[in-house]
Amino acid sequence: MFAECDLVNQGYYLGNGWVKIPKEVRQRAEETARDRWMLLFQLDIVEYGDFELMFGNCGHIYFYITKEDLAARRFDRIWLVLQCY
Numbered sequence: 001m002f003a004e005c006d007l008v009n010q011g012y013y014l015g016n017g018w019v020k021i022p023k024e025v026r027q028r029a030e031e032t033a034r035d036r037w038m039l040l041f042q043l044d045i046v047e048y049g050d051f052e053l054m055f056g057n058c059g060h061i062y063f064y065i066t067k068e069d070l071a072a073r074r075f076d077r078i079w080l081v082l083q084c085y
Contacts, residue, residue: 005064005079006033040065040078056084 004014006029012021041063046053055061062081069077 001039001062001064001081002033002037003029004081005037008079009066036066036068037064038067038070039063040070055082059084 003026007021007025008014010025010029012025014021018026039062043055043061043063045055045058060083062083064079064081065075065077069075
């Protein structure tokens with residue numbers, strides 16, 4: 001997901017998957033994004049008594065931030081990724 005964050009941050013639309021992303025751009029993101037991005041927080045289904053908080057259909061949400069933005073405390077630049085069935 002590091003590469004996805006990097007590509008979206010560059011302005012690429014990934015709503016249809018990776019099909020329209022040039023291969024060279026995809027490869028560069030896959031090779032370098034891990035060094036720039038980190039997972040800040042992950043949230044799964046929350047169940048407590050009668051209360052249930054679910055994301056999509058049994059999904060998970062992930063909050064990613066660049067290491068540079070974290071060091072500068074720029075939390076307004078976080079990317080949220082939702083993965084669900």
